[in-house]
Amino acid sequence: MGKNEFLTPKAIANRIKAKGLQKLRWYCQMCQKQCRDENGFKCHCMSEGHQRQMQVFGQNPDRIVGGFSEEFERAFLDLMRRSHRFSRVAATVVYNEYIADRHHVHMNSTQWATLTEFVKHLGRTGQCKVEDTPKGWFITYVDRDSETLFKDRLKAKRHKADLADEERQERAIAHQIERAAAVSVAVAETPLASDPNNPTASHTDGAGSGTTGNPPAERSHFYSNPNPPRSLPNLVMRLRPQSPPPN
Ligand SMILES: [Zn+2]
Structure with a gap:
């Protein structure tokens, strides 16, 4: 409609006649x-504008049909999301709602010749669950947003479980290492404690040896060790009340 035709009697008459589907x-x-x-x-169809x-269209029919198809699909799915997001509904019901808008992209300008073809396309591309029933095609909107959210949550949950598993394994390994160390210390102590010439024997059981009163020979040997263990000062303090270290 040109600017000059706006609200002319002819334009109004046309609008009245054009009302409705x-x-x-x-x-x-x-x-x-x-x-x-x-x-x-x-x-x-014979008008100059249409011929132009x-x-x-003739220059690139595929691209134009592709564009209309995309627009048709998007508008149809928008309607599904808005009005039938959580329900199973007859495809014809949605289609009738869709075409109620006079300026909808018409299906005969898309790549789909029939509604059935379009519905099958929706099913194939996973955008709707589609069912062929005696009462016609029924479609259910696949809510990708919610689905993505659900999958993300599931993934996070699994990740958390994995972490807990890892932690449990690490703890088990640490526990095993501790136990193995304890066993090896016990094994090492048994022969060394009875060997008065081994300086490390009194070191590993340093705190205890002071109170149990080891033979002086061993102790003097211990303090003459050219490479005294790191805990020596502490050991000296503990031993002093009972027997002062020799010079
Ligand atoms: Zn035309």
């Missing part, structure tokens, strides 16, 4: 023009 087949998608009847559509649009 009209025959989808008399809609020209390229010009986005709805005609009221077959005659009107024929006239439109058809030339544009």
